[in-house]
Amino acid sequence: MWRVGTVVALHDETATARTITLSLPDWQGHVAGQHVDVRLTAPDGYSAVRSYSIASAANSEKQIEITVERLPNGEVSPYLTQELAVGDQVELRGPIGRWFVWRTDQREPIQLIAGGSGIVPLMAMIRSRVATRSTPAFRLLYSVRAPEAIFYRDDLQTLASEDSSVVVNYAYTRTVPKDWPRLPGRIDKDLILSATWPPSVSATFYICGPTGFVESVADLLNTGGNRRENIRTERFGPTGERK
Amino acid sequence: MAIISRGFAGRRSAADAKLPPGQYLTTDFPVLSAGPTPRISLDKWEFTIDDGSNVVKRWNWKSFRELPTENITVDLHCVTRWSKLGTHWEGVSLDTLLADVKTDAEYVLVHSYGDYTTNLPLDDLLDGQAWIAFRFDDDDLAPEHGGPARLLVPHLYLWKSAKWVRGITLMHEDKPGFWESLGYHNYGDPWREQRYSGDE
Numbered sequence: 001m002w003r004v005g006t007v008v009a010l011h012d013e014t015a016t017a018r019t020i021t022l023s024l025p026d027w028q029g030h031v032a033g034q035h036v037d038v039r040l041t042a043p044d045g046y047s048a049v050r051s052y053s054i055a056s057a058a059n060s061e062k063q064i065e066i067t068v069e070r071l072p073n074g075e076v077s078p079y080l081t082q083e084l085a086v087g088d089q090v091e092l093r094g095p096i097g098r099w100f101v102w103r104t105d106q107r108e109p110i111q112l113i114a115g116g117s118g119i120v121p122l123m124a125m126i127r128s129r130v131a132t133r134s135t136p137a138f139r140l141l142y143s144v145r146a147p148e149a150i151f152y153r154d155d156l157q158t159l160a161s162e163d164s165s166v167v168v169n170y171a172y173t174r175t176v177p178k179d180w181p182r183l184p185g186r187i188d189k190d191l192i193l194s195a196t197w198p199p200s201v202s203a204t205f206y207i208c209g210p211t212g213f214v215e216s217v218a219d220l221l222n223t224g225g226n227r228r229e230n231i232r233t234e235r236f237g238p239t240g241e242r243k
Numbered sequence: 244m245a246i247i248s249r250g251f252a253g254r255r256s257a258a259d260a261k262l263p264p265g266q267y268l269t270t271d272f273p274v275l276s277a278g279p280t281p282r283i284s285l286d287k288w289e290f291t292i293d294d295g296s297n298v299v300k301r302w303n304w305k306s307f308r309e310l311p312t313e314n315i316t317v318d319l320h321c322v323t324r325w326s327k328l329g330t331h332w333e334g335v336s337l338d339t340l341l342a343d344v345k346t347d348a349e350y351v352l353v354h355s356y357g358d359y360t361t362n363l364p365l366d367d368l369l370d371g372q373a374w375i376a377f378r379f380d381d382d383d384l385a386p387e388h389g390g391p392a393r394l395l396v397p398h399l400y401l402w403k404s405a406k407w408v409r410g411i412t413l414m415h416e417d418k419p420g421f422w423e424s425l426g427y428h429n430y431g432d433p434w435r436e437q438r439y440s441g442d443e
Contacts (some may be wrong), residue, residue, distance in 0.1 A: 001441075004246055049265050049324060054395040075254045075267065089246045096439060098425040099277055136372045211274040215387055218279035228357060231278050 002039060002091045003027075007084060013151040017083040017117060018069045019055060022064045022090070024038065029150045032128040033101035033121045033206070033234075036066065036094035040076055048077045053120040054095065054210075055128035055152075058104070067151060101207065101232040102133045104157040108204055112140045113187070113217050115209020119151050121234065122208055127168060138166045139203075141195045143187050143213065146175035169195040178213065186213075192220050199225040208234040210223045254442055261318070263433035273325055277421065281357040281407050288391055290375065291410035292344060295412035299330040299413075304391070307375075310335045315374055317397035320406075320433035332395055334376030335369040348413035351395055352420060356407040362429070363396065363403055365413065367405075373388045374399055375408060400431040400438070 005022035012018050030223040034054055056065040070081040084090070102110065102125040110129075119142055129138055144150050150170070156206040159166050171187050172180065182191075197203035205221060207214050214235045221231055262268060285304040292300040302310075315332045351368060353361050367373065376395040377384050384390035389406025396403050402422050423429050426436040436442060 039245075040248045040251045040253070042253050043247055043249070045245070046255060047245065048253050048267065051323060079248065079251050083248075083250050089249070090248065091246050096426065099422075201391050211387070214279060215274075222279045228279055228281075233276060233278055235274050235276065 002093050004063075004089050005092050006095055007086050007088045008092070010084070010086060013067055013153075014149055014224050015054075016081070017067055017151060018070075019057075019065050019067045019127075019151075020080065020084065021063055021065045022092070025062055027062045027064065029060055030054055030058055030064065030095035031037075031101045031103060033099075034095035034097045034124075035121070036064070036092045037043075038076070038080070038094065039091040039093070040079060041091070044176070045107070048076050053124070053215070055120045055123050057124060057131040059128075059131055062135055067117065067120045067123075100208070100232055102128065102206065104128060104134050105115060109201050110136050110138045111203045111205045112138065113143075113196070113205065113207045113209075114140065115143045115213035116145070116149070117151070118207075118209030118213070118234070118236070120208075122206060123152050123155070125206065127155075129166070130159070130163065139195070139197060140166070140168045141171065141191070142168065143171040143173060143209070144153040145173050146170070147177045148154045171195075174204075187220070189220055189224070192224055192234065196221075199227075202227075206234075207231065210238075211235045261328065262326050263320055265438075266320055266324055266404065266434045268431065269325040269327055272327060272330075272388065273321065273323070274323065275323060275402075276387070276406065277359065278357060281355075283356050283391055283407060285391055289410075290340075292393070292413065293410065294346065294348070294413050300340070302340075304417045307335065308377075310339055313374065315376070315395065317395070319397055319401050322400040322402060322427065322431070322438050325427075326433075331380050332374065332376040333378035334374030334395055336371065337373040337375070338371065340375065341369065344413075346413050348415055350414040350417045353403075353405045353419055354410045354412065354416055355405045355409060357410050359405055359407070359421050361394075361403050361405050362414075362418055362423055363399065364417075364419075364430075367396060367399065369410075372396060395415065398432070399432050400428075402427065403431055 005024045008023045009021035033050045039049045052066040054069045068080045071077045214233050288304045290302045291298045319327045373396040377392040393406045396406045
């Protein structure tokens, strides 16, 4: 049930996040949005496992990409983002999850809303849509701290210029690019109105990010008239509210 | 045969001994939910027990809060691998709620506001193993953690402790709930590491 993946490529997305491409000879494929459990074992047998979303498209290739954000006091993420080298092997299990997924036979419009590294499973959805030349119109609203915190910058830029059916909008919470029309700030009611599908199109919403982000965005969508059953969420990280 | 990661030390603490396999300790209280957090006003809240066709017990917030409560200190284990030790709750025992319910049902389906469901054997709700909790750490239970009230069944992975609980259906045959239909284990014992369907 645990399989062995071999690192075939490493790519830094930002100063703290790295994409790891793993070769998996017996991989049976995945659905966009799913995650894998990664297990590291120390020389004395101690092991630690964490879950990471798959960033690559659902396809038939025998390899996947995961993107790992280094957490300041993390146990596994510092190793994966700083020590792991091409040729190393790690154990993994998956793909896991059948709720926060986008299947290529879905036909309704799709609204993706990412906070920080919450972009990872949503990028798998965008890449799957592009790879299968699927028809539904996609929108992405991507909230980041600053321009340099954007993952998959090149892919997203290419998309924005080549494929008008995937619309990408950014929200910058602390630092905006030069000449950006908005002040830095969190996603608010106005941005939901201007950058997401209106309730009338019955889009499916996928929201992924830290808990506070997901709570706030899901509430805005819900009070804005979107039906609860059209809103799927995936949360990670601490609440920041309780000890 | 495990693959050894040269240079990986990991972080071990004395508390790891108390943790189920594959879990790590957190002092925070992460949140996992499949959708938006429902907001339920106390004057609309109710909790029911039904047998699949008829409601056999019903409480509103006032009558529920008149029931005897217990203070509970328990460890929580989430399938996403965090564990939180020694959490303090106040709630009403399922033994109290089910005290004069006559049934030969063996399973229950727990329902929540927002349409979440989870299934478990009735025996796992009895004998001081489960509560409907409404206070956490001396505060009213926050909506994102399941308030006004959630099931607390700490000997199973935390997805079984349904947030925003609204009622339970007694069943003669088992029926998978929300996560149990989506690839997660039907029972979910953290000490046997029953995370996903297919785990023994």
